[in-house]
Amino acid sequence: MADFSTILKEQGDISVIKLKGYLDAHTAPVLENKFDELIKSSKYKIVVDFADLAYISSAGLGVFMAYIEKVRENQGDIKLASMSDKVYNIFDLLGFPLLYEIYKSEEEAIKKFSE
Amino acid sequence: MKTKKLIVKSRTENLSKIRDFVSSNASEAGFSKDEIDEMILAVDEACTNVIKHAYKFSPDGDIILEIKFDDNALTITIEDNGISFNPDVIPEPDLQKYYREHRVGGLGMYLMKTLMDEVKYKSEPGKFNRVSLTKKLKSA
Numbered sequence: 001m002a003d004f005s006t007i008l009k010e011q012g013d014i015s016v017i018k019l020k021g022y023l024d025a026h027t028a029p030v031l032e033n034k035f036d037e038l039i040k041s042s043k044y045k046i047v048v049d050f051a052d053l054a055y056i057s058s059a060g061l062g063v064f065m066a067y068i069e070k071v072r073e074n075q076g077d078i079k080l081a082s083m084s085d086k087v088y089n090i091f092d093l094l095g096f097p098l099l100y101e102i103y104k105s106e107e108e109a110i111k112k113f114s115e
Numbered sequence: 116m117k118t119k120k121l122i123v124k125s126r127t128e129n130l131s132k133i134r135d136f137v138s139s140n141a142s143e144a145g146f147s148k149d150e151i152d153e154m155i156l157a158v159d160e161a162c163t164n165v166i167k168h169a170y171k172f173s174p175d176g177d178i179i180l181e182i183k184f185d186d187n188a189l190t191i192t193i194e195d196n197g198i199s200f201n202p203d204v205i206p207e208p209d210l211q212k213y214y215r216e217h218r219v220g221g222l223g224m225y226l227m228k229t230l231m232d233e234v235k236y237k238s239e240p241g242k243f244n245r246v247s248l249t250k251k252l253k254s255a
Binding site: 003022024025026055057058059061062065066067068069070086090093094095096098099 | 127128130131134149152155156159160163166167208210213214215217218219222223225226229
């Protein structure tokens with residue numbers, strides 16, 4: 001069974017979700033639940049750290065698409081950070097860099113919220 | 116020509132087993148790590164589509180995978196007995212549309228076509244759907 005987990009870290013009013021393992025159609029609901037929790041508690045400044053994510057399929061990409069508009073409507077954003085080349089290539093292939101801010105590091109993404 | 120077969124039930128928990136099956140055989144066939152990653156994703160997308168669309172998440176359908184490879188190429192055939200569809204009506208990815216609708220659709224098929232050298236569909240409604248994904252060996 002695919003191994004996937006998330007760790008949530010709060011830094012001021014910014015929520016950082018760290019992804020680990022394999023994000024596919026089986027594990028995508030785990031991440032959806034995380035976003036649901038954040039939105040329920042009105043936390044709209046979200047950084048997703050991909051450093052430990054080994055794999056993503058389109059089911060995983062769909063999770064980001066499901067929440068982005070809601071988050072932006074509330075003056076927030078989902079910023080993506082620390083992707084491996086392999087994971088970035090999939091985002092890139094599908095044109096996601098046009099819609100999402102993608103940063104080299106989690107720190108850089110966090111900093112952008114205070115600019 | 117070598118042939119390997121795997122039959123799994125139409126459950127998303129089996130996607131990791133499917134990826135391992137592709138990985139070990141593509142590696143035996145002599146593909147590079149990047150090429151193997153591409154094949155794994157293409158097959159994951161194909162099987163996710165089968166689970167989602169052909170079997171509508173009903174967990175007891177069969178997904179029959181067959182890998183054939185020789186010195187020139189590797190072909191993975193994915194067959195199901197679920198609902199048929201017409202691959203020609205699946206739209207190209209449209210990010211602005213996804214943004215408006217909060218969902219993605221058709222990404223899997225686009226990825227398959229992009230990541231593999233050849234994608235073929237064959238469908239006999241009420242009998243089977245079959246998608247064949249082929250990647251050529253660069254060294255061949």
